[in-house]
Amino acid sequence: MSETSKKSPMDMVFASVTGIASFSVIIFIIGILYVLINESSLAIRQFGVIQFLTSADWDPVKNSFGALTNIYGTFLTTILSMVFAIPVAIGIAIFVTEISPNALKGPIGIAIELLAAIPSIIYGMWGLFTLSPIMSNYVEPFLKKITVGLPFVNIIFQGTPMGIDILTASVILSIMIIPFTASIARDSFNLTPSVVKESAYAIGATKWEVVKNVVLPYSKLGVFGGIVLSLGRALGETMAVAFVLGNNHRITTSLLDAAATITVTLANEFAEADTDIYLSSLFYLALVLFVMSFITLAIAKFFLLKAERKYSR
Amino acid sequence: MMTHERKRRIEGIIALTFSTLAAFLGLFWLVFILGDVLIHGVKALNLNLFLNDPAPAGVDGGGLRNAFVGQLMITICATLIGVPVGVLGGTFLAEYARGRTIARIISILADIMVSVPSIVIGTFIYAVMVKPIGHFSGWAGAIALAIIMVPVVLRTTEDMLSLVPWTIREAAFALGAPYHKVITQVVYRAAATGILTGILLSIARVAGETAPLLFTSFNNAYYSLNMNQPISSLTVTIFQYAMGPYDSWHSQAWAAAFVITIFILLLTITGRLIIKWRYR
Amino acid sequence: MKTIFKAALVLTLAFACTAAYAADTLNGAGASFPYPVYSAWSFEYNKVTGVQFNYQSVGSGGGQRQITERTVDFGASDDPLMPDKLQKDKLLQFPAVIGGVVPVANLEAVKPGELKLDSDTLCKMFLGDIKRWDDEKIKKMNPGLKLPAADVTVVYRSDGSGTTAIFTNYLAQVCPAWKEKVGAGKAVKFPVGIGGKGNEGVANYVKRTRNSIGYVEFAYAKQNKLNYTQLKNKAGNFVEPGFESFEDAAETGDFDAKKDFFLWLTNAPGNKSWPVAGATFILLAKEKVDSNKKVVKFFDWSFKNGDNKAKELVYVPLPKGLKEKVRGYWKANGLQ
Numbered sequence: 059m060s061e062t063s064k065k066s067p068m069d070m071v072f073a074s075v076t077g078i079a080s081f082s083v084i085i086f087i088i089g090i091l092y093v094l095i096n097e098s099s100l101a102i103r104q105f106g107v108i109q110f111l112t113s114a115d116w117d118p119v120k121n122s123f124g125a126l127t128n129i130y131g132t133f134l135t136t137i138l139s140m141v142f143a144i145p146v147a148i149g150i151a152i153f154v155t156e157i158s159p160n161a162l163k164g165p166i167g168i169a170i171e172l173l174a175a176i177p178s179i180i181y182g183m184w185g186l187f188t189l190s191p192i193m194s195n196y197v198e199p200f201l202k203k204i205t206v207g208l209p210f211v212n213i214i215f216q217g218t219p220m221g222i223d224i225l226t227a228s229v230i231l232s233i234m235i236i237p238f239t240a241s242i243a244r245d246s247f248n249l250t251p252s253v254v255k256e257s258a259y260a261i262g263a264t265k266w267e268v269v270k271n272v273v274l275p276y277s278k279l280g281v282f283g284g285i286v287l288s289l290g291r292a293l294g295e296t297m298a299v300a301f302v303l304g305n306n307h308r309i310t311t312s313l314l315d316a317a318a319t320i321t322v323t324l325a326n327e328f329a330e331a332d333t334d335i336y337l338s339s340l341f342y343l344a345l346v347l348f349v350m351s352f353i354t355l356a357i358a359k360f361f362l363l364k365a366e367r368k369y370s371r
Numbered sequence: 372m373m374t375h376e377r378k379r380r381i382e383g384i385i386a387l388t389f390s391t392l393a394a395f396l397g398l399f400w401l402v403f404i405l406g407d408v409l410i411h412g413v414k415a416l417n418l419n420l421f422l423n424d425p426a427p428a429g430v431d432g433g434g435l436r437n438a439f440v441g442q443l444m445i446t447i448c449a450t451l452i453g454v455p456v457g458v459l460g461g462t463f464l465a466e467y468a469r470g471r472t473i474a475r476i477i478s479i480l481a482d483i484m485v486s487v488p489s490i491v492i493g494t495f496i497y498a499v500m501v502k503p504i505g506h507f508s509g510w511a512g513a514i515a516l517a518i519i520m521v522p523v524v525l526r527t528t529e530d531m532l533s534l535v536p537w538t539i540r541e542a543a544f545a546l547g548a549p550y551h552k553v554i555t556q557v558v559y560r561a562a563a564t565g566i567l568t569g570i571l572l573s574i575a576r577v578a579g580e581t582a583p584l585l586f587t588s589f590n591n592a593y594y595s596l597n598m599n600q601p602i603s604s605l606t607v608t609i610f611q612y613a614m615g616p617y618d619s620w621h622s623q624a625w626a627a628a629f630v631i632t633i634f635i636l637l638l639t640i641t642g643r644l645i646i647k648w649r650y651r
Numbered sequence: 652m653k654t655i656f657k658a659a660l661v662l663t664l665a666f667a668c669t670a671a672y673a674a675d676t677l678n679g680a681g682a683s684f685p686y687p688v689y690s691a692w693s694f695e696y697n698k699v700t701g702v703q704f705n706y707q708s709v710g711s712g713g714g715q716r717q718i719t720e721r722t723v724d725f726g727a728s729d730d731p732l733m734p735d736k737l738q739k740d741k742l743l744q745f746p747a748v749i750g751g752v753v754p755v756a757n758l759e760a761v762k763p764g765e766l767k768l769d770s771d772t773l774c775k776m777f778l779g780d781i782k783r784w785d786d787e788k789i790k791k792m793n794p795g796l797k798l799p800a801a802d803v804t805v806v807y808r809s810d811g812s813g814t815t816a817i818f819t820n821y822l823a824q825v826c827p828a829w830k831e832k833v834g835a836g837k838a839v840k841f842p843v844g845i846g847g848k849g850n851e852g853v854a855n856y857v858k859r860t861r862n863s864i865g866y867v868e869f870a871y872a873k874q875n876k877l878n879y880t881q882l883k884n885k886a887g888n889f890v891e892p893g894f895e896s897f898e899d900a901a902e903t904g905d906f907d908a909k910k911d912f913f914l915w916l917t918n919a920p921g922n923k924s925w926p927v928a929g930a931t932f933i934l935l936a937k938e939k940v941d942s943n944k945k946v947v948k949f950f951d952w953s954f955k956n957g958d959n960k961a962k963e964l965v966y967v968p969l970p971k972g973l974k975e976k977v978r979g980y981w982k983a984n985g986l987q
Contacts, residue, residue: 072551073467080460080468083481083525086518090487090495097498118811119836149393157387158394166394168643173401175639177579179606180628183613184404187411187621190859218802220860222845233400240397266383287486294488296582297606301614304856305809305846316845321490321582326848328494329586329680330712330811332837337716344494348487355483363479427691428708429874429964506678506722592690593676593703601678601705614847616854616875 090348098342100335110342116307116323118331123339125346127307131224131317132347135299136292138228138313143236144285150236151243151281152269167244174237179297185230186222186301193229194221198314216312220304225313227299234298235288242284246277249369279368283361290354294347296321320347405632412629415622424594431619435627437594441603442631445509445588446578448598449516453577454570456517457524461566464525465532466554478529481522490582492518497586509598512588516577523576527569531562564649568642575638579631581606605631676703677945681714681727682813683850685748685931687870689727691960692953704949708849712811712837718742718934724942726934729813730837731913741937743984744911745977746930747950749901749967752817753892753927755877756864757857758784760797762878764891767792769883770926774826776803776864778833779843784862799862806856806865809846811837817929818866821917825926866927869897870964884926885918892925897967900928906973908980930969940985947986951978 095102101110105123113124154166198219205211217223250273258268274281304316305326320343331337419434426433460477468474496515501507535558543553559566581604589601590611605627612624686708693704709717711728718726719740727747737744754773756766768776772788775781781788784798808815819835833839845860847853850867854875857865869892872879881889890896900919906912916928933950935943954977958968969977981987 066549066551069549069551072554073463076459076463076467079456079458080463080474080477080525082456082460083477083484083522086521087480087484089499090491093495093498094491117840118838119834119840146393146396149390150397152387152390153394157391166398168640169398169401171639171643172405172636173397175575175635176404176632177581177606177635179579179581179609180404180408180632183609183624183628184407186613186859187625188403188407194860218804218862220804220845220863222856222860233404236397236400264379264383266386267379269386291486294486294490296488296490297610300610305848306844307840321488324490324494325582325585326809326846327712327811327838328497330710330716330838332712332715332719332811341494341498344491348491351486351488352483355486359479359482427694428687429870430691501722502720589680590707591676591678591703591705592693592707593697593705595676595703595705597676600676601707611851614849614855615851616858616871617851 087352091345094341094345094348098338098345100338101342104335105339105342110339111346114307114309116318118333118336121333121335123336123342125320125343127309128318128320128323128343129346130309131303132293132319132321132350134224134317135228135231135303135319136289138224139231139235139292140285140289142229142232143239143288146232147236147239147288148243148281150240151247152273154240154244155247156265156269156273170237170240170244173233174241177297178234178295181230181234181298182301185226185298189230190221190226190302192221193223193226194219198223198225202314213311214313217314219314220316222302222304222316223314224303224310224317227303227317228313230298230302231292231295234295235292238291239284239288242287243277243281246280246284246365247273249280250276277365279361279365283358283365286354286358286361290351290358293354294321294351296325300325320344408625408628408632411622411625412632415626416629420623420626425592426619428615429617433619433623435603435605435608435623437591437603438605438608438627439630440594440596441509441588441591442578442605444596444598444602445512445516445584445604446574448510448513449520449577450570450574452513453517453520453573454524457521457569457573458528458566460521460525461528462532462554464529466550466558469533474529478526481525484522485526488582489515489519489580490585493583493586496583501587506599507587507589507601509588509600509602512584512602512604513598515583515587516580519577519580519583520573523573524566524569527572528562528566531565531569532558534565535561564645568645568649571638571642571645575635575642578638579606579635581610585610675701675945676705677724677942677949678705678707679714679725679727679946680707680709680717680723681934682711682729682931683708684711684729684750684752684814684817684868684929685727685966686850687868687874688748688750688957688961688964688966691964692957693949695956695960696949696952699952702945702949708851710808710810710837710849711813711816714813714934716811718936721936721939724939725946727931728934729929729931730816731915731930731932732911732934733913734911737911743935743937743943743980743986744913744932745950745980746906746912746969746973747933747953748961748969749897749916749928749930750965751869751892751897751900751925751928752814752821752866753869753872753879753925754864754866754882755854755857755872755879757861758799758878759861760799763872763876764879764881765793765796766878766880767883767889768880770822770825773882774822774829777805777807777822777841777843778828779805780828801862804860804863805841805844806853806860806863807841807844807846808838808849808853810848812849813837813929813931814850814866814868815839817915817917818927820915820929821927824918869893870966873965882926884924885920886922886924888922890923890925894962894965894967896923896925897928897965900924900926901930901967901970904930906930906976908976908983912977912980935986937984943986947981951981951987954978
């Protein structure tokens with residue numbers, strides 16, 4: 059607040075209106091948390107916390123609900139998609155900041171932004187109509203063929219290649235988060251002071267050595283924050299996976315099996331739940347997801363802020 | 372014998388090749404997805420799509436007028452609610468609370484809110500609006516989208532206002548203007564393009580949202596302008612049609628996907644161009 | 652100039668948000684089982700009366716939930732509610748149309764209606780005990796058919812579904828192992844397979860997945876040219892799904908207005924009866940008299956004018972006597 063500001067009544071009004079508007083963010087977060095806890099209180103009382111989180115039983119007939127299958131599906135698709143996306147995203151960031159000729163930087167940068175702007179439902183629909191047949195006809199039979207007889211590895215490719223499974227969903231999810239991760243990584247790379255890079259070049263380092271020994275170590279906090287942020291995004295993604303995950307409340311070891319994530323279960327069953335305890339359990343799931351992604355995003359923000367502070371020094 | 376020098380060079384070439392490949396893989400997906408949407412979408416586009424309402428299930432023909440109009444209504448209303456709240460909130464952080472801890476906390480929370488799963492916001496609005504009021508409504512959908520919009524607009528506004536040099540404000544204070552006049556007439560004007568960009572990008576962000584609409588605005592098979600009733604949206608219709616078995620539904624889903632993708636990409640590109648042109 | 656433009660823009664937008672459309676709208680949600688016929692009826696009804704009968708196919712669980720919460724004007728469900736449950740939630744219930752659930756398979760060398768299954772085989776396939784299409788049991792029943800040497804992929808409903816309720820009600824009756832391991836209901840825990848949302852989703856997944864088997868309302872099988880199967884009924888005959896076998900099953904049922912028409916038609920004893928038939932029901936909130944009257948008007952119109960459309964989609968219109976019983980029920984509850 060400026061000392062020079064005049065204390066006119068109009069000013070007070072404007073200040074309070076803007077103040078209320080900005081506090082709406084806090085109100086939303088507390089409101090969501092309160093409402094979700096309130097709505098899920100029935101399920102919390104019935105199943106408790108530990109039992110709900112560790113029970114793999116999702117059985118509307120017996121009115122017995124546990125979140126484990128949903129949490130398992132959420133983690134599995136998220137982690138797999140991160141494994142696919144991180145190397146590509148960092149590769150893109152290196153290419154854009156260090157390798158590409160200046161003429162290409164703009165177009166590729168825009169392409170990444172556009173890829174990030176495509177709504178997730180388009181990814182999901184494209185996944186069902188285009189990617190899923192490719193996966194079931196070519197990619198998955200191929201993976202089965204090359205892993206046949208390999209101990210452990212063949213387990214994760216067991217079953218019929220249907221194209222509607224964990225693997226396909228994770229691939230779509232990874233395509234979706236690549237641009238997001240890449241643009242944060244690029245921004246972090248760009249923060250490396252050119253003086254440091256130039257001195258490395260001056261002592262005869264190759265381009266890759268500059269990236270490996272100067273840029274990456276310098277920006278690792280920011281890149282890590284970006285990765286955690288993408289992870290938080292992937293946890294809560296609904297539409298990109300809803301089309302091809304197959305809604306299966308079982309814990310399976312094969313990536314060619316269907317699964318369920320918290321988000322997909324909510325999208326499919328929320329408007330359908332016929333008993334109070336069923337609906338309450340779904341609110342409970344939403345609460346678990348909200349808390350999980352809030353913590354993840356807070357961690358990401360922590361690292362990004364730390365990185366920011368480091369660079370601005 | 373491989374010299375150290377050579378090993379270094381080869382390692383470099385391999386690493387750089389991989390990252391170049393990665394970049395082209397990213398481009399490949401973009402071309403693949405956009406191309407697919409384009410090809411299928413253009414094939415299914417026709418005037419009837421915009422003029423007619425849906426035919427009964429499994430019957431060919433009909434259009435998605437209800438969904439186009441509904442999507443527009445929901446998005447416009449969400450913008451009318453979300454933008455003022457976001458801009459005003461951002462103003463508080465950048466002006467009245469500048470540099471204070473509270474500004475910092477709200478700013479961080481807003482950054483987190485931006486990425487909170489949108490389906491959770493749908494369940495929240497179902498609990499606080501749909502159930503108490505007694506029916507699904509366009510308003511519930513609009514408010515769900517507005518909640519997603521607020522933090523996006525708030526953060527860009529805060530950043531843009533912070534970029535306006537303090538001296539400009541001092542010049543206005545010197546003329547005896549009260550703070551709110553300084554903000555609305557001087558600071559906003561200086562930051563207008565930046566704020567506008569933020570608004571455009573936030574519209575692009577919510578226009579493609581599906582999950583928060585599933586249990587709020589629901590869906591409507593008919594053309595309706597009544598925001599107090601369930602209203603159709605393109606995204607929920609795409610979900611229903613693409614998951615459905617009918618070929619005519621599939622092609623209409625592609626057409627809808629095409630329209631919404633083009634709309635969002637145009638908004639995004641406009642936003643980026645403004646940034647480039649203004650903040651070079 | 653700029654301010655005028657801005658003001659005009661704001662006004663237009665504000666108008667866009669508040670404009671109310673005068674059309675008469677009825678909002679309903681529920682079963683996807685009757686969605687093709689309701690959507691056809693409402694399309695015609697809208698042309699004749701201008702009333703928008705907005706029926707959203709979300710699933711029978713959704714129909715029951717949303718009418719209990721009163722978020723819609725009417726709910727629809729193929730899973731009939733017991734009279735005491737209706738009493739408790741202050742709901743009314745009447746049947747609207749009868750149809751059949753049919754198993755559908757995606758098999759390249761097999762034509763619709765060719766594949767024969769008995770209840771035990773069907774049950775074992777959905778339990779995951781029969782894993783291959785060239786299983787001896789299936790082969791023996793279908794000597795002339797070329798069955799692929801491939802795994803069976805089961806497709807089920809992932810949402811709260813009356814179609815599932817009818818299907819599992821049948822399996823639980825004829826197959827003790829099913830009753831014990833899975834049970835009957837709108838959303839059961841299927842031991843194997845992938846789940847699609849709605850009859851639409853199951854039909855879509857079966858269409859897209861080779862060597863899969865699922866179950867849908869017959870209209871979906873017919874509209875999408877899916878390979879439906881024959882089933883062995885209670886009388887021991889293999890029957891094809893179709894109007895006659897559904898009608899035969901319907902005739903065995905005695906709907907009673909005093910019990911709010913609660914009745915299952917599964918495993919019907921008739922010689923030609925399709926074993927997995929069922930009625931689909933409309934649920935109304937007792938206190939919403941105004942909108943209930945409009946809903947009843949719609950169904951009265953459909954009972955009079957919709958039989959041909961229903962038959963076209965292979966639903967069985969309610970028999971004349973039953974229609975009168977339903978009208979009596981409306982009158983008794985002051986809705987007509």
